[in-house]
Amino acid sequence: MKNCVQCSSVHSSQQKLSVRERLLIPRQKMPEQPPEVRTHNFDEVNLGFSEQLAILEARRCLLCKNPKCVEGCPVMVNVPRFISYIAEGNFEAAAESLFADNALPAITGRVCPQETQCEKTCVRANKGEPVAIGHLERFVADWVLQKRTRGLNISAEKSGKKVAVVGSGPAGLTAAGELLRLGHSVTVFEALHEPGGVLVYGIPEFRLPKSIVRAEVERLKQAGVKIECNVVIGRTYTLDELRNSFDAVFIGNGAGLPVFLDIPGENLKGVYSANEYLTRVNLMGAYAFPKFDTPVLTGKSVAVIGGGNVAMDAARTAKRLGAESSTIVYRRTKKEMPARLEEIHHAEEEGIKFEFLAAPIEIIGNNEKWVKALKCQKMKLGEPDASGRCRPIPIEGSEYELPCEIVIVAVGTKANPLLTSTCPGLKLDKRGNIIVDQNGMTSIPGVFAGGDIVRGAATVILAMGDGKRAAMAIDQYLRD
Amino acid sequence: MNRIFNKSQLSPNVFKFEVEAERIAQVRKPGQFVIVRARQGAERIPLTIADANISKGTITLVVQAVGKSTRDLASLQKGDFINDIAGPLGKPTDLIDHGTALCIGGGVGTAVVYPIIKGLSNNNVKIISVIGGRSKEWVIFEKELKEFGEVFVCTDDGSYGTKGFVTNLAEEILKRSRVDIVYAVGPVPMMRAVANLTRPLQVKTIVSLNPIMVDGTGMCGGCRVVVNGVTKFACVDGPEFDGHQVDFDLLMDRLSTYKAQERIAVTLHSEPCKLSEVKV
Numbered sequence: 100m101k102n103c104v105q106c107s108s109v110h111s112s113q114q115k116l117s118v119r120e121r122l123l124i125p126r127q128k129m130p131e132q133p134p135e136v137r138t139h140n141f142d143e144v145n146l147g148f149s150e151q152l153a154i155l156e157a158r159r160c161l162l163c164k165n166p167k168c169v170e171g172c173p174v175m176v177n178v179p180r181f182i183s184y185i186a187e188g189n190f191e192a193a194a195e196s197l198f199a200d201n202a203l204p205a206i207t208g209r210v211c212p213q214e215t216q217c218e219k220t221c222v223r224a225n226k227g228e229p230v231a232i233g234h235l236e237r238f239v240a241d242w243v244l245q246k247r248t249r250g251l252n253i254s255a256e257k258s259g260k261k262v263a264v265v266g267s268g269p270a271g272l273t274a275a276g277e278l279l280r281l282g283h284s285v286t287v288f289e290a291l292h293e294p295g296g297v298l299v300y301g302i303p304e305f306r307l308p309k310s311i312v313r314a315e316v317e318r319l320k321q322a323g324v325k326i327e328c329n330v331v332i333g334r335t336y337t338l339d340e341l342r343n344s345f346d347a348v349f350i351g352n353g354a355g356l357p358v359f360l361d362i363p364g365e366n367l368k369g370v371y372s373a374n375e376y377l378t379r380v381n382l383m384g385a386y387a388f389p390k391f392d393t394p395v396l397t398g399k400s401v402a403v404i405g406g407g408n409v410a411m412d413a414a415r416t417a418k419r420l421g422a423e424s425s426t427i428v429y430r431r432t433k434k435e436m437p438a439r440l441e442e443i444h445h446a447e448e449e450g451i452k453f454e455f456l457a458a459p460i461e462i463i464g465n466n467e468k469w470v471k472a473l474k475c476q477k478m479k480l481g482e483p484d485a486s487g488r489c490r491p492i493p494i495e496g497s498e499y500e501l502p503c504e505i506v507i508v509a510v511g512t513k514a515n516p517l518l519t520s521t522c523p524g525l526k527l528d529k530r531g532n533i534i535v536d537q538n539g540m541t542s543i544p545g546v547f548a549g550g551d552i553v554r555g556a557a558t559v560i561l562a563m564g565d566g567k568r569a570a571m572a573i574d575q576y577l578r579d
Numbered sequence: 580m581n582r583i584f585n586k587s588q589l590s591p592n593v594f595k596f597e598v599e600a601e602r603i604a605q606v607r608k609p610g611q612f613v614i615v616r617a618r619q620g621a622e623r624i625p626l627t628i629a630d631a632n633i634s635k636g637t638i639t640l641v642v643q644a645v646g647k648s649t650r651d652l653a654s655l656q657k658g659d660f661i662n663d664i665a666g667p668l669g670k671p672t673d674l675i676d677h678g679t680a681l682c683i684g685g686g687v688g689t690a691v692v693y694p695i696i697k698g699l700s701n702n703n704v705k706i707i708s709v710i711g712g713r714s715k716e717w718v719i720f721e722k723e724l725k726e727f728g729e730v731f732v733c734t735d736d737g738s739y740g741t742k743g744f745v746t747n748l749a750e751e752i753l754k755r756s757r758v759d760i761v762y763a764v765g766p767v768p769m770m771r772a773v774a775n776l777t778r779p780l781q782v783k784t785i786v787s788l789n790p791i792m793v794d795g796t797g798m799c800g801g802c803r804v805v806v807n808g809v810t811k812f813a814c815v816d817g818p819e820f821d822g823h824q825v826d827f828d829l830l831m832d833r834l835s836t837y838k839a840q841e842r843i844a845v846t847l848h849s850e851p852c853k854l855s856e857v858k859v
Contacts, residue, residue: 331668
């Protein structure tokens with residue numbers, strides 16, 4: 100037996116498979132609820148790999164000497180190492196390996212855009228399909244959650260330092276976990292009544308079950324992270340007060356301010372921001388109204404404006420709430436849509452309609468001021484703009500009406516000024532996002548920030564990467 | 580979890596709660612509100628902080644039981660717990676620091692005017708109050724307000740005070756006294772009527788808006804109101820705005836968004852109404 104080139108450990112069964120044999124295994128398909136069934140429930144679409152499927156998929160990994168997948172991962176998970184343990188059927192070791200790199204794998208295994216990260220750079224993607232790294236990550240994380248065997252590896256040595264984390268979304272939870280692991284005492288402040296941030300208010304149950312988020316939060320709490328809900332930093336406590344009572348602060352309060360289009364009719368009844376629509380359904384449980392008290396409007400025909408993951412989530416939620424027609428209205432084409440491929444694919448399977456090259460110009464109401472239609476203008480694609488995507492150009496005289504009863508605006512979010520406006524010392528950019536240095540430190544020494552409040556609306560994994568990096572930098576700062 | 584320290588009934592469906600919320604009691608300012616979630620599965624509802632007692636660590640909330648959620652909340656008793664209270668939220672009242680203020684409260688809105696009056700009183704502002712209700716039993720906070728200045732009371736049916744609306748009394752006061760600012764809180768039609776009364780007189784008028792909210796931190800945008808032609812979020816930009824600029828029709832209309840759902844919720848609310856059992 101030889102030592103593994105990736106992790107120096109011995110993988111007996113692994114060495115027996117040749118590269119040729121590995122190449123012959125096709126990518127294993129994620130078992131999922133059939134579209135005609137899942138559009139009538141809020142249960143998770145993807146059902147997860149069985150142990151057999153996971154081992155088979157893991158054996159596709161070529162265990163590259165110079166693994167490109169690791170470079171593609173914002174938190175630098177040692178992908179071949181944990182996958183090689185799965186291939187051996189040693190799930191405990193796979194978990195040990197994975198959790199050392201990523202505090203929340205059950206979440207990232209579900210919501211990461213792997214196709215633009217680790218799986219994009221997977222060497223097998225050059226010829227055929229990449230290893231299903233995300234599905235394998237989820238498999239290991241779920242295996243751990245089921246076994247409930249694992250806590251966090253916490254440094255025995257306590258630093259005696261206290262860190263405050265503002266926001267319990269992906270950035271905050273990751274930072275909290277890392278900081279605790281490094282021996283610091285951590286208190287997380289959450290404005291809402293439940294921890295998880297966008298993971299509980301934004302991402303729907305059918306993509307990320309709340310039980311998964313709760314389990315991950317519980318794991319952090321049991322390890323010693325204190326979480327205080329219903330505390331709005333900027334209101335309940337100021338940032339200055341946190342600085343006085345803690346040795347360092349990490350701000351990960353997200354980009355929680357919905358952007359509207361500023362078109363006529365946006366205040367009609369039946370117009371929602373995606374934030375409000377998803378918060379009502381996910382966090383407040385409006386899908387189960389009147390069992391839960393918070394209602395949400397339903398309609399036969401729903402139009403969702405935008406082309407990102409949030410737009411897909413809203414359109415698919417509307418379908419599950421009984422909409423006969425749920426339409427994505429996007430001003431560019433499918434190619435330019437920022438949503439994950441898997442989400443677009445799932446949406447198509449579920450019968451979501453797509454209205455491409457259409458820009459909303461007005462929301463039309465009936466006599467009672469309820470939404471009646473969305474007036475759109477046809478677009479054509481021009482030269483690429485600053486974002487590298489082709490700029491949509493309106494076609495004169497192409498206006499038309501899309502009848503609908505609900506309009507959901509999912510064109511992004513911007514920085515919520517609630518916290519930043521109460522702390523003038525904090526340097527912001529033009530859009531109101533917090534400016535940080537390469538270590539994630541803000542203009543105030545000892546105050547770090549990451550996630551959407553720094554980046555503008557981005558992804559869960561980028562926020563987690565920020566949280567992880569900031570935790571390392573905070574550790575350094577506290578030890579200096 | 581926030582324990583209910585005390586509860587009393589102010590009018591047939593209005594209840595006053597003194598609730599433990601130490602930190603909020605310390606930092607809240609007049610005009611600010613909290614988001615309350617009575618129990619698991621309950622709605623998040625905004626309630627203005629009517630008063631606070633820093634030494635006891637309590638805040639006072641006044642609840643009018645109208646829909647399912649407010650009825651649930653109103654049915655809680657002394658010693659019970661409110662699951663979640665977050666705050667203080669919203670911008671504090673823009674309090675003048677000298678002169679005379681006319682403070683107008685309609686129905687449960689009087690409880691919202693009360694902290695404003697206390698704040699003005701700290702600034703040595705002269706206060707004239709006008710409060711009203713449908714009938715005698717709907718007039719609240721009269722005694723509390725009297726500590727801070729003259730109080731004029733009216734009822735729709737004349738069962739107490741002057742017969743008529745708060746605007747009738749306000750009009751007379753505005754005619755005979757110099758008033759630097761008006762603060763008016765009550766049902767939307769009342770606030771609109773006050774704004775219409777003071778606009779031609781060019782007396783600055785502040786109103787407190789009560790749109791439907793979810794998070795209360797600017798995240799959902801459900802509380803959109805239009806002020807001076809511009810869309811604002813009442814939870815972070817308000818809840819108090821220049822009454823002369825507010826689109827009250829829009830506010831009224833958006834408040835009716837969930838009427839159908841409210842009917843379902845109230846009908847399905849199978850438990851017998853606990854309000855009838857409440858002892859004052």
